[in-house]
Amino acid sequence: MKIFALLITLSLASITSATTVDRIIATALADSNAYLRLGEMCDVVGSRLNGSPGMTRAIAWTLEKMLEDGLIDVRAEKVMVPHWVRGEEKAHVVLPWERPLQILGLGGSVGTPFGGITADALVVADFEELEARADEAEGRIVVFATQWEGYGKTVQYRGHGAKEAARHGAVACLVRSVTNNSLDTTHTGVMRYAAPEDSIPRIPAAAITVEDSELLLRQARRGLPIRIHMKMGARMLDDAPSANVIGEVRGSEKPEEIVLVSGHLDSWDPGCGAHDDGAGVVLAMEVARQLLKLDRPPRRTVRVVLWADEEMTQQGGLAYLNAHQDELPRHVAAMESDSGGYPPAGFSVTADSLIIDKVRTLAAPLAELDADHIREGWSGVDIRNIVETGVPGIGHRVHNDSYFDIHHSAADTFDKVDAEAMAQNVAAMTALIYIIADAEESLRD
Amino acid sequence: MKIFALLITLSLASITSATTVDRIIATALADSNAYLRLGEMCDVVGSRLNGSPGMTRAIAWTLEKMLEDGLIDVRAEKVMVPHWVRGEEKAHVVLPWERPLQILGLGGSVGTPFGGITADALVVADFEELEARADEAEGRIVVFATQWEGYGKTVQYRGHGAKEAARHGAVACLVRSVTNNSLDTTHTGVMRYAAPEDSIPRIPAAAITVEDSELLLRQARRGLPIRIHMKMGARMLDDAPSANVIGEVRGSEKPEEIVLVSGHLDSWDPGCGAHDDGAGVVLAMEVARQLLKLDRPPRRTVRVVLWADEEMTQQGGLAYLNAHQDELPRHVAAMESDSGGYPPAGFSVTADSLIIDKVRTLAAPLAELDADHIREGWSGVDIRNIVETGVPGIGHRVHNDSYFDIHHSAADTFDKVDAEAMAQNVAAMTALIYIIADAEESLRD
Numbered sequence: 001m002k003i004f005a006l007l008i009t010l011s012l013a014s015i016t017s018a019t020t021v022d023r024i025i026a027t028a029l030a031d032s033n034a035y036l037r038l039g040e041m042c043d044v045v046g047s048r049l050n051g052s053p054g055m056t057r058a059i060a061w062t063l064e065k066m067l068e069d070g071l072i073d074v075r076a077e078k079v080m081v082p083h084w085v086r087g088e089e090k091a092h093v094v095l096p097w098e099r100p101l102q103i104l105g106l107g108g109s110v111g112t113p114f115g116g117i118t119a120d121a122l123v124v125a126d127f128e129e130l131e132a133r134a135d136e137a138e139g140r141i142v143v144f145a146t147q148w149e150g151y152g153k154t155v156q157y158r159g160h161g162a163k164e165a166a167r168h169g170a171v172a173c174l175v176r177s178v179t180n181n182s183l184d185t186t187h188t189g190v191m192r193y194a195a196p197e198d199s200i201p202r203i204p205a206a207a208i209t210v211e212d213s214e215l216l217l218r219q220a221r222r223g224l225p226i227r228i229h230m231k232m233g234a235r236m237l238d239d240a241p242s243a244n245v246i247g248e249v250r251g252s253e254k255p256e257e258i259v260l261v262s263g264h265l266d267s268w269d270p271g272c273g274a275h276d277d278g279a280g281v282v283l284a285m286e287v288a289r290q291l292l293k294l295d296r297p298p299r300r301t302v303r304v305v306l307w308a309d310e311e312m313t314q315q316g317g318l319a320y321l322n323a324h325q326d327e328l329p330r331h332v333a334a335m336e337s338d339s340g341g342y343p344p345a346g347f348s349v350t351a352d353s354l355i356i357d358k359v360r361t362l363a364a365p366l367a368e369l370d371a372d373h374i375r376e377g378w379s380g381v382d383i384r385n386i387v388e389t390g391v392p393g394i395g396h397r398v399h400n401d402s403y404f405d406i407h408h409s410a411a412d413t414f415d416k417v418d419a420e421a422m423a424q425n426v427a428a429m430t431a432l433i434y435i436i437a438d439a440e441e442s443l444r445d
Numbered sequence: 446m447k448i449f450a451l452l453i454t455l456s457l458a459s460i461t462s463a464t465t466v467d468r469i470i471a472t473a474l475a476d477s478n479a480y481l482r483l484g485e486m487c488d489v490v491g492s493r494l495n496g497s498p499g500m501t502r503a504i505a506w507t508l509e510k511m512l513e514d515g516l517i518d519v520r521a522e523k524v525m526v527p528h529w530v531r532g533e534e535k536a537h538v539v540l541p542w543e544r545p546l547q548i549l550g551l552g553g554s555v556g557t558p559f560g561g562i563t564a565d566a567l568v569v570a571d572f573e574e575l576e577a578r579a580d581e582a583e584g585r586i587v588v589f590a591t592q593w594e595g596y597g598k599t600v601q602y603r604g605h606g607a608k609e610a611a612r613h614g615a616v617a618c619l620v621r622s623v624t625n626n627s628l629d630t631t632h633t634g635v636m637r638y639a640a641p642e643d644s645i646p647r648i649p650a651a652a653i654t655v656e657d658s659e660l661l662l663r664q665a666r667r668g669l670p671i672r673i674h675m676k677m678g679a680r681m682l683d684d685a686p687s688a689n690v691i692g693e694v695r696g697s698e699k700p701e702e703i704v705l706v707s708g709h710l711d712s713w714d715p716g717c718g719a720h721d722d723g724a725g726v727v728l729a730m731e732v733a734r735q736l737l738k739l740d741r742p743p744r745r746t747v748r749v750v751l752w753a754d755e756e757m758t759q760q761g762g763l764a765y766l767n768a769h770q771d772e773l774p775r776h777v778a779a780m781e782s783d784s785g786g787y788p789p790a791g792f793s794v795t796a797d798s799l800i801i802d803k804v805r806t807l808a809a810p811l812a813e814l815d816a817d818h819i820r821e822g823w824s825g826v827d828i829r830n831i832v833e834t835g836v837p838g839i840g841h842r843v844h845n846d847s848y849f850d851i852h853h854s855a856a857d858t859f860d861k862v863d864a865e866a867m868a869q870n871v872a873a874m875t876a877l878i879y880i881i882a883d884a885e886e887s888l889r890d
Contacts, residue, residue: 039663183627214858271656415659
């Protein structure tokens with residue numbers, strides 16, 4: 001009975017706002033601002049590593065754009081973030097014959113001694129082989145020549161390879177880039193050392209290309225001697241100030257209730273972080289810009305949040321949790337876009353199944369965008385903390401089959417972004433945020 | 446009447462040798478030696494730039510393989526080749542903001558002064574824009590941010606960009622890599638300076654990625670200041686000794702008549718030159734190895750030639766022309782494979798149209814391999830000289846749509862090679878070489 005009443009309410013809400021939603025979608029599809037703005041961000045801001053000049057530019061640039069667009073309460077909320085610097089990187093293969101070796105240090109890695117490290121390599125296919133050959137690791141550079149088995153599984157080698165290699169006495173660690181397609185491409189990303197109490201040394205860790213990983217593995221299998229020289233200037237500095245950049249569209253009836261829409265402002269340093277997560281940043285900003293075109297803003301406040309430090313330790317999400325504790329019960333939903341600006345595929349919701357059903361009903365008008373597919377699942381790492389307090393989390397899903405070709409690499413650039421897909425994402429995200437923000441009944445009721 | 450007689454002759458020849466050709470094809474398709482050998486070449490030899498240790502290893506390795514296979518008259522015929530060395534390369538963008546810039550020097554380029562060159566960039570879309578803005582080039586680094594319009598047209602910028610930029614006073618030249626697909630990939634290749642009598646200075650020239658080319662062009666169009674620092678240690682040394690590696694399968698009836706089958710042994714230095722032209726090298730060797738499995742060798746001698754110096758100035762082809770002048774009238778045909786080891790697509794013949802028709806008839810048994818498509822056209826740069834003396838030239842064609850993704854880059858590696866395609870190429874090339882070498886009537890008669 002309760003569900004029946006709910007469905008009627010939702011249907012009525014649907015009918016009354018149908019013309020507005022249709023207008024939102026039509027307007028967004030005809031507007032190339034998100035695409036053009038992402039281009040501008042790539043061109044005038046660039047990559048946005050924690051503590052870098054690029055991140056500073058990004059904060060200023062997004063504040064300026066939000067003000068231009070007419071958002072209110074535009075501000076940068078300070079967040080202290082880990083400040084890792086890459087420094088100079090250089091490597092070459094000494095044996096079986098001398099050749100340059102492209103390396104890209106993993107985020108958080110220590111550097112080598114100034115003169116670099118020269119050592120024989122132990123090339124292994126996976127953690128199992130390392131364990132089986134643990135007595136060969138001492139003093140070696142361990143190379144994880146791990147085949148791609150999807151991001152979730154393969155990324156374990158980037159995250160934990162150095163720790164596992166160091167546990168057995170390795171002096172450095174090289175990891176096959178976490179991708180399945182390569183044209184001589186290195187991919188970085190965060191890595192983690194063991195806790196200090198585990199007494200496992202911190203050794204330098206870098207990614208190599210798929211091509212070099214395959215070559216080194218084949219050479220090792222042939223019994224050829226493999227010796228590598230690598231030099232990395234990486235180091236961790238004191239924490240640096242960064243910020244969550246925030247702006248709002250004030251709700252017309254229930255301004256104290258908040259629908260959050262977000263992307264993360266930081267990125268890795270190679271490339272421009274165009275898809276990861278420049279796309280999410282401009283999409284979140286664009287949702288507000290599109291809503292401000294309406295005759296009447298939605299009932300609830302829509303808050304745009306551009307997170308600091310997604311890539312390393314998610315201090316942005318944590319800082320928001322701490323600074324906005326008292327508001328969290330009034331957060332009706334939180335959306336994060338962090339899967340790239342590819343064509344929309346729907347949304348993934350972290351919430352009770354009744355709420356997921358509600359979102360599914362509310363998203364029905366997105367069918368023309370093929371964005372009405374709602375499934376239960378992960379919604380985003382930056383909103384995770386507030387989602388754990390009970391805020392329904394909504395992850396923006398896209399058809400990103402080629403995402404890991406460019407993810408965390410110098411190939412994550414604006415030329416890989418499609419204008420039409422960006423406009424479709426604006427339409428889908430704006431429509432769903434509007435519907436949730438304007439619904440008579442809160443998603444959480 | 447003559448043509449009719451010819452057709453009858455060919456039909457009879459076809460029938461008599463049909464079982465042998467079918468056996469050649471079946472045997473080749475079941476044999477993975479070419480694929481495995483290409484892997485070994487990539488692993489134990491590596492890239493093969495003129496004058497490099499890799500080229501020296503390649504000469505020794507191919508001589509050894511030919512002897513192992515049972516070829517006769519196996520020898521390295523000395524060829525003096527240009528000896529260009531890359532040296533250290535490093536660049537970064539200074540303005541609009543500091544970032545690393547991946548560069549890959551073009552073959553033949555001079556280096557920069559030891560301290561490098563720092564200069565404002567003039568970014569142009571094409572030669573026309575450079576001409577229109579010639580008065581802005583003085584003292585600048587000219588960046589050719591040229592869109593891909595197919596290899597033949599786009600490669601003009603790699604070949605002649607430096608000369609055209611220097612003509613207007615530029616101090617260095619950067620060229621968008623000659624490819625249409627990039628994942629942060631640089632592609633080298635040969636470039637040419639103006640003749641000394643033209644008094645155009647020789648300026649350093651390097652390739653940049655598609656991503657950086659697009660970014661720099663967009664930034665320039667926005668009016669942003671662009672300043673680049675680049676350092677290249679490239680220089681041309683005295684000519685170095687290299688060799689055409691040659692071996693033969695002695696003909697059983699007309700050993701003095703020669704059917705030549707070839708690929709080029711040298712490569713660019715990034716990657717392994719797996720497709721360009723490691724594939725052609727192992728395929729040419731494999732044709733001989735397969736023929737040696739027959740109960741009776743073909744009537745004519747099959748000569749395998751692995752050319753020196755295709756990539757820079759084709760001294761290998763020239764040296765062969767000069768050393769084998771008296772034999773050329775007895776060269777019945779010359780085949781070159783230099784389009785990669787992709788699935789076979791047929792052959793392209795440089796000869797009189799009557800001969801092309803003959804080849805088309807002879808190639809009919811290759812239909813099952815989809816390799817019976819014979820067209821008039823270019824057959825190969827290394828055999829060009831002897832083809833100009835009247836030897837029918839046969840170019841091995843493949844379905845290489847993705848060739849320029851990896852061409853002359855560090856992504857031209859064994860992981861891009863398909864075992865089945867290699868076996869199909871062995872079958873197609875061996876079958877056609879056998880048919881020509883064993884035909885009663887010479888292709889040139």
